[in-house]
Amino acid sequence: xxxxxxxxxxxxxxxxxxxxxxxxxxxxxxxxxxxxxxxxxxxxxxxxxxxxxxxxxxxxxxxxxxxxxxxxxxxxxxxxxxxxxxxxxxxxxxxxxxxxxxxxxxxxxxxxxxxxxxxxxx
Numbered sequence: 001x002x003x004x005x006x007x008x009x010x011x012x013x014x015x016x017x018x019x020x021x022x023x024x025x026x027x028x029x030x031x032x033x034x035x036x037x038x039x040x041x042x043x044x045x046x047x048x049x050x051x052x053x054x055x056x057x058x059x060x061x062x063x064x065x066x067x068x069x070x071x072x073x074x075x076x077x078x079x080x081x082x083x084x085x086x087x088x089x090x091x092x093x094x095x096x097x098x099x100x101x102x103x104x105x106x107x108x109x110x111x112x113x114x115x116x117x118x119x120x121x122x
Contacts, residue, residue, distance in 0.1 A: 007031065016040045033057040 008023040020036040036054045043049065057065055 030059065032059065033062075 005024070006022045007025055010021045012019040012021070016039055018038045018040075020034075020038065022034045022036070023031050024034055025031055034054055034056050036052055038050050038052045041049055041051060
């Protein structure tokens with residue numbers, strides 16, 4: 001299906017990701033919103049390609065969508081603040097598993113540590 005022409009558009013560039021917000025029209029000339037995430041990937045040879053993901057949001061869902069989006073973003077900011085916490089953005093970032101206890105030989109399961117089961121009994 002061919003995409004309808006955009007009525008109104010905004011672009012948000014965010015590093016390797018770009019978000020496109022487009023108002024489009026249905027066949028009946030009612031409006032709906034598409035949000036497209038486009039992410040740039042570089043190949044080993046230096047060439048690049050984009051992967052795109054798109055969602056469609058229709059007017060009957062706007063109110064609940066907006067409420068849930070606001071609730072989720074507010075929760076994230078309240079719980080973690082608005083500072084970006086990631087390996088990519090902070091040189092001294094420590095992954096949780098970096099500080100997790102390592103598996104020892106005593107923790108490793110061997111065939112001898114399992115109970116013998118005779119399936120003839122079943």
